[in-house]
Amino acid sequence: MNSGSIKQLKKPLAIRLGEQTVLAKSLVMAEHPFDRRDFLKVLGWGGAAVALSGCGNGSVEDGKETVVSYVETNDYMIPSISVYFNSTCTQCDAGCSITGRIREGRVLKLEGNPDSTINRGKTCGLGQAGVQHHYNPDRVREPLLRTGDSGEAITWEKAYALIAEKMKDVSGEEIAFLSGGVSGHLKVLLGNYLDSFRSKNHFVYEAIAPAVMRAANKKSYGVEMPRFNISKAKVVLSFGADFLGAWVSPVHFSQQYAQFRKGDEDGQRGVLVQIESKMTLTGANADRWLVVRPGTEGILALGIINALGAAGLRLSGDVAGAVKGYDKARVSKDTGVSAEQIDKIVALLKARTPSLVLAGSAAEGYAHGSQNAAAINLLNQVLGNVGKTVEAAEVVPFPQMAPTTGNTAALKKLNDGLAAGKYKVLFSYAANPVFTAPGAMKFKDNLAKAGFKVVFAHYLDETALQADLVLPLDSALEDWGTQVPEYLATCAQINIQQPLMEKLHANTDGKGTRGMGDILLTLLKQRRAEEYKGFADYYAYLRGALLKNKVALGGHKVDDDTFWNETLSKGIIKLEGHVSALSSRSGTAGLSLPSPAAIDAQYPLQLIPSVNASLRDGRHTNQPWLQESPDPLTTIVWDSWVEIHPRKAAELGIEEGDIVEVTGKNGSVKVQAYLFPGIHPDAISIPLGRGHEALGRYAKGYGVNPFQILDAVFDKETGELALHETRVKVSKTGSRVIVVKDEGPVGGRQMGKKIAARLPSDKVKLSEEI
Amino acid sequence: MSVTSLLENYSEFRHFHPVDDVPHNPYKWAMSIDLDACSGCNACSVACYAENNLPVVGREGFAHGQAMHWMRIERYWDEDGREFPDQGAQFLPMMCQQCEAAPCETVCPVGATNHTPDGINSQIYNRCIGSRYCSANCPYKVRYFNWYDYPTTDNVWPAEMNQQLNPDVTVRGKGVMEKCTFCIQRVTVAKNNAKNEGRLIHDGDVQTACQQACPTSAISFGNLVDPESKVYKQWKAQQVELDKDAQIKDKEEGGSELRGYRIFEELRPYPSVMYLERVRESAV
Numbered sequence A: 001m002n003s004g005s006i007k008q009l010k011k012p013l014a015i016r017l018g019e020q021t022v023l024a025k026s027l028v029m030a031e032h033p034f035d036r037r038d039f040l041k042v043l044g045w046g047g048a049a050v051a052l053s054g055c056g057n058g059s060v061e062d063g064k065e066t067v068v069s070y071v072e073t074n075d076y077m078i079p080s081i082s083v084y085f086n087s088t089c090t091q092c093d094a095g096c097s098i099t100g101r102i103r104e105g106r107v108l109k110l111e112g113n114p115d116s117t118i119n120r121g122k123t124c125g126l127g128q129a130g131v132q133h134h135y136n137p138d139r140v141r142e143p144l145l146r147t148g149d150s151g152e153a154i155t156w157e158k159a160y161a162l163i164a165e166k167m168k169d170v171s172g173e174e175i176a177f178l179s180g181g182v183s184g185h186l187k188v189l190l191g192n193y194l195d196s197f198r199s200k201n202h203f204v205y206e207a208i209a210p211a212v213m214r215a216a217n218k219k220s221y222g223v224e225m226p227r228f229n230i231s232k233a234k235v236v237l238s239f240g241a242d243f244l245g246a247w248v249s250p251v252h253f254s255q256q257y258a259q260f261r262k263g264d265e266d267g268q269r270g271v272l273v274q275i276e277s278k279m280t281l282t283g284a285n286a287d288r289w290l291v292v293r294p295g296t297e298g299i300l301a302l303g304i305i306n307a308l309g310a311a312g313l314r315l316s317g318d319v320a321g322a323v324k325g326y327d328k329a330r331v332s333k334d335t336g337v338s339a340e341q342i343d344k345i346v347a348l349l350k351a352r353t354p355s356l357v358l359a360g361s362a363a364e365g366y367a368h369g370s371q372n373a374a375a376i377n378l379l380n381q382v383l384g385n386v387g388k389t390v391e392a393a394e395v396v397p398f399p400q401m402a403p404t405t406g407n408t409a410a411l412k413k414l415n416d417g418l419a420a421g422k423y424k425v426l427f428s429y430a431a432n433p434v435f436t437a438p439g440a441m442k443f444k445d446n447l448a449k450a451g452f453k454v455v456f457a458h459y460l461d462e463t464a465l466q467a468d469l470v471l472p473l474d475s476a477l478e479d480w481g482t483q484v485p486e487y488l489a490t491c492a493q494i495n496i497q498q499p500l501m502e503k504l505h506a507n508t509d510g511k512g513t514r515g516m517g518d519i520l521l522t523l524l525k526q527r528r529a530e531e532y533k534g535f536a537d538y539y540a541y542l543r544g545a546l547l548k549n550k551v552a553l554g555g556h557k558v559d560d561d562t563f564w565n566e567t568l569s570k571g572i573i574k575l576e577g578h579v580s581a582l583s584s585r586s587g588t589a590g591l592s593l594p595s596p597a598a599i600d601a602q603y604p605l606q607l608i609p610s611v612n613a614s615l616r617d618g619r620h621t622n623q624p625w626l627q628e629s630p631d632p633l634t635t636i637v638w639d640s641w642v643e644i645h646p647r648k649a650a651e652l653g654i655e656e657g658d659i660v661e662v663t664g665k666n667g668s669v670k671v672q673a674y675l676f677p678g679i680h681p682d683a684i685s686i687p688l689g690r691g692h693e694a695l696g697r698y699a700k701g702y703g704v705n706p707f708q709i710l711d712a713v714f715d716k717e718t719g720e721l722a723l724h725e726t727r728v729k730v731s732k733t734g735s736r737v738i739v740v741k742d743e744g745p746v747g748g749r750q751m752g753k754k755i756a757a758r759l760p761s762d763k764v765k766l767s768e769e770i
Numbered sequence B: 001m002s003v004t005s006l007l008e009n010y011s012e013f014r015h016f017h018p019v020d021d022v023p024h025n026p027y028k029w030a031m032s033i034d035l036d037a038c039s040g041c042n043a044c045s046v047a048c049y050a051e052n053n054l055p056v057v058g059r060e061g062f063a064h065g066q067a068m069h070w071m072r073i074e075r076y077w078d079e080d081g082r083e084f085p086d087q088g089a090q091f092l093p094m095m096c097q098q099c100e101a102a103p104c105e106t107v108c109p110v111g112a113t114n115h116t117p118d119g120i121n122s123q124i125y126n127r128c129i130g131s132r133y134c135s136a137n138c139p140y141k142v143r144y145f146n147w148y149d150y151p152t153t154d155n156v157w158p159a160e161m162n163q164q165l166n167p168d169v170t171v172r173g174k175g176v177m178e179k180c181t182f183c184i185q186r187v188t189v190a191k192n193n194a195k196n197e198g199r200l201i202h203d204g205d206v207q208t209a210c211q212q213a214c215p216t217s218a219i220s221f222g223n224l225v226d227p228e229s230k231v232y233k234q235w236k237a238q239q240v241e242l243d244k245d246a247q248i249k250d251k252e253e254g255g256s257e258l259r260g261y262r263i264f265e266e267l268r269p270y271p272s273v274m275y276l277e278r279v280r281e282s283a284v
């Protein structure tokens, strides 16, 4: 390695920061002629219920010695000695706090921040790869303007002028702003920008969000995202919730899982039963993995309630009524789960309490997903888990900053609007709908009907390629921000995101990358110059905003600079949030589950698009560590595959490595076959996240994109895309490949050796272990 | 000494590391990995790429068996012929076991791989001639060879990506062997820090990259000759002894109720990694 090629930073971080500190200090309230309420709204504290004291905020001295604030002088920059800055991982929305290791001005490695109650010093593989998002060679480095078929690089000044011009005569209805889930001050600015046009068209879209579960939880418990106490449960019954993989807050749940297994409180090891049609990472860790006919999870839940009643659990009248028809014989026939197995589950649930029931892909996947989720939540209620293992979570007391979570219903609405030619200007941020929208939506065609398309992008992804104007963003490790996680572990908290190093693609010649906050601030100044003129940049805005509410954020005893330095050095502001008790209405009203669908003769198989913990919806596929990180279950790398149960494969004459064509009503993909025992024989599964036609060198051309062949079937209650409702057929193409995977030629066999060993639980005494 | 006597009483003649009575004073680095906690998530493996400058070899390279993952997660299925894996899968994080009597060391023609006083199997890159005998002789298949000069190979560390390289870890060139080092660069820093303070490393002063990332805290790492360390306590509680090729507890009738075991112990490499067996509920 030619170390001379490593770019030395011309200017250490702190000098630049020194400048900004000066800027921030010049922020004086009296300069702002508008009233206090407006001001609070500008800063994101609008609607705050109460001013609260902090929870767990000590002084900076309590922290680690090595964690230094970003605004310290550059004395600490000693060659060969690492310094550590705290920030927040943005690789997914879980909101884990991270500590970046920085040497000679370069960020080298991300570790978990031990002070976060979400991740307690840990990270997942996706989080580890965050540095590859920052250093990615395929990042967009300058604003790009399309003229006809070609693009040209332009300056930011020109880009802003262009937006101002395009926005001049549009009404609020003619604007659409598409984004991924947002929270914190970015959400505030985004909201205020749309407000300035009186536009309500903020479409928050996440391709694989637990939106149906949120809606079902709201109904059953009164909140969308309660706290799930896995570590307190003695039995976890999970209907496809991949909480060790990609579900909600995987690092947090993984720690809870470890405690659950050790039986931290009484030495009794927790038992995990996973019910699903395609084995997830969590399923692979279950004591009992039960394969269920796709879509019949709700029926099984009601069947278990019925059997619990029969085994002596007292059911209320309406519950007993709701589950009346679900006797073991019928449930077993519908779901494929044997009566004997149902008895075992019932015995387990009765013997060990409290338990916890989770609704994952069973809820997200089907046209009756809401009904499935309601049935599964009902099981929690019947078992008396609400208030024990399902608890109310704290809520951050600043509603303007609370996370706006996304769903696909929003995309559908946007898509309909686009199809009708309603939008003159469209913005897109942190979403790649051209890649992730189901093929049946024809999103790309509809997008072309928008007048002027502005895409904020890290890479030239499929959506950016359709844009008229592409605005290059700073990486998450170069940018400022605040973030409020949707799933809060213990305390309510606001996460701080701060640059871990200088920008890689600095603003030379008026080009280079910019932070999303800075861009929004500039756009807001075009609209409301008076209100925002006091903020030189997003940094000044954030600092001003946090200092304004210092007391409520736990800084009542310290001066502004100390508070700000402490905040940056900790990377987390812990708050005393509200907790409102969960309602425990048993949701039997309107509960009706369809019988299992008959097998379609033309398209006999159900397609399960699976979510891999590293690749998720495909936005990070250009990070090569993730491409080369084997899928835990199949050990395949750098490619897509279709999982087929060996019995089905034998029926169809398919062997591993056969290239098969998977055809549905909305198209087909050709992909290598992998024989996988952990799947229902009437289902096949293709992972999401690969199959890019753009994005970058590590993503483009690897694998296939199952989003493209999804049928547009929606959950009847919430309007969410039913991901598992696509029916397909599989045919051999005649060509074959050798599957590139990590497992050896003997597959997953130990050949009689004691390699990965196992003991039954009645033989071990975990409580006596260290 | 006849050959027969040598073969029959091999353990008496066998060369141990170290040779004197005091095994590895003051440090003997070791691990324990709890397979009941490990979820197979791969975070440790990615963390290892980030820490140790591991090259990404791409689809072709991977297909040719050139992957460089010092830490890999093996996945096993039950072999009882059931139609569905209804007890899940088994995951096993596998990396160099830092054998006390390392089979890889004895076959190296130039002594490029050898034992450190801390009980780590080290690899001296600029002494390695690339014979690959060590890899052939490693029972765990955890040695990785640089078939190409990755630093100059397209798209391994293209511009900007190279800025992430850890300056504490050598970037290896073509023709040398490499493998897990127990994050020796971290151990070295901790040792120097402790030395500056006139003390020994305390348990917890140093974490390996995989251990630090692991979301389930399945991996413990520490000094096996420090009675205060977690690994010492775990090994002791599990009655796993470093210098045995079969543990006394395993001779109990019906097998031991303790979960600790070492892989391929009977081959006498005396590995420094103890695994704790995965547990599966008997009631379901």
Ligand code: SF4
Residues within 6 Å of the ligand: A089, A090, A091, A092, A093, A094, A095, A096, A119, A122, A123, A124, A125, A126, A127, A128, A249, A250, A251
């Ligand atoms: S779960 Fe992983 S990707 Fe998501 S925030 Fe945490 S470390 Fe980052």
Ligand code: SF4
Residues within 6 Å of the ligand: B095, B096, B097, B098, B099, B102, B103, B104, B105, B121, B137, B138, B139, B140, B141, B142, B143, B179, B269
């Ligand atoms: S595991 Fe393999 S490479 Fe490591 S010390 Fe043992 S023989 Fe050598």
Ligand code: SF4
Residues within 6 Å of the ligand: B037, B038, B039, B040, B041, B042, B043, B044, B045, B073, B093, B210, B213, B214, B215, B216, B217, B218, B219
């Ligand atoms: S990070 Fe931990 S849980 Fe994940 S595979 Fe590695 S050892 Fe197992």
